[in-house]
Amino acid sequence: MSQTNKAFSDARPLDQEIAVSVRGVSKNYGSVVALKDMTLEFPRGQLTSLLGPSGCGKTTLLKIIAGLLKPDSGEIIVNGKPVVGPGPNRSFVFQDFALLPWANVMRNVAFGLELRGVAKSEREAKAAKYIKDVGLGGFEKAYPHELSGGMRQRVGLARALAVDSRVLLLDEPFSAVDEQTRRKFQEDLLALVANENKTFIFVTHSIEEAVYVSDQIAILLPRPSRVSEIIRPTSFRSKGVENIRRDPEYLDIVDEIWASLRSYVE
Numbered sequence: 001m002s003q004t005n006k007a008f009s010d011a012r013p014l015d016q017e018i019a020v021s022v023r024g025v026s027k028n029y030g031s032v033v034a035l036k037d038m039t040l041e042f043p044r045g046q047l048t049s050l051l052g053p054s055g056c057g058k059t060t061l062l063k064i065i066a067g068l069l070k071p072d073s074g075e076i077i078v079n080g081k082p083v084v085g086p087g088p089n090r091s092f093v094f095q096d097f098a099l100l101p102w103a104n105v106m107r108n109v110a111f112g113l114e115l116r117g118v119a120k121s122e123r124e125a126k127a128a129k130y131i132k133d134v135g136l137g138g139f140e141k142a143y144p145h146e147l148s149g150g151m152r153q154r155v156g157l158a159r160a161l162a163v164d165s166r167v168l169l170l171d172e173p174f175s176a177v178d179e180q181t182r183r184k185f186q187e188d189l190l191a192l193v194a195n196e197n198k199t200f201i202f203v204t205h206s207i208e209e210a211v212y213v214s215d216q217i218a219i220l221l222p223r224p225s226r227v228s229e230i231i232r233p234t235s236f237r238s239k240g241v242e243n244i245r246r247d248p249e250y251l252d253i254v255d256e257i258w259a260s261l262r263s264y265v266e
């Protein structure tokens, strides 16, 4: 794929400061090699997508960056310091929602702040803002089992946003929503990228979504998991999702990525 690199690179120099570095990280689960000597950098204030087939270690990598899982070897550096465990500078939106089933939406969204000892009135005011921002205003008192999958994902997103971490780890945050809601979420996400100067590490299965929302795309290949390619697409954000579908440059990039992943999709 390297010979066609020009087709999907705007040759923009990587001049951003690095917020998160993954350095030679390996992780095995028993005999399963989930990550092998992975090295990857995430520029500050940008959105990097991790794109790769199921089982290639994306969730494992996010958990290691979050400090929820220890690598067998290698290290993660966040803002110049090695990760030794979870910390307030990173928050995680889990693939499987990970909401507290006994707590309502308000408490779930405020939970990260509660853990940090933020006073109830302050954390509820903050939580209320993000509940509205993700489109769940009016559902503050609902419990997770009363929500659809997409709504639960939004609760997870609001919770991650409420703690105001500098690094957001998003594990397929839009996978449970319909296409229309997904587009709305993509626009919301891009507004956050533009306005919040946070570093976003975003797992998605959708090549189209990755090309649309990302500053940088890391293509991961499985068995053992490795970074096959880093792509920095021309920004399609300003064109809007409706307009890029027929954009030849956009279609070229999507095709090229699809070609490199095709043989690994089971």
Ligand SMILES: Nc1ncnc2c1ncn2[C@@H]1O[C@H](COP(=O)(O)OP(=O)(O)OP(=O)(O)O)[C@@H](O)[C@H]1O
Pocket (backbone or CB within 6 Å): 029, 032, 033, 034, 052, 053, 054, 055, 056, 057, 058, 059, 060, 061, 095
């Ligand atoms: N707790 C675990 N115990 C044993 N094996 C695991 C565990 N978690 C993940 N694995 C294995 O490690 C590999 C990577 O899994 P991981 O969940 O990181 O993949 P993924 O890229 O997030 O996949 P998906 O796109 O399906 O979410 C897989 O082969 C998986 O079976």
Ligand SMILES: [Mg+2]
Pocket (backbone or CB within 6 Å): 058, 059, 060, 095, 171
């Ligand atoms: Mg996963």
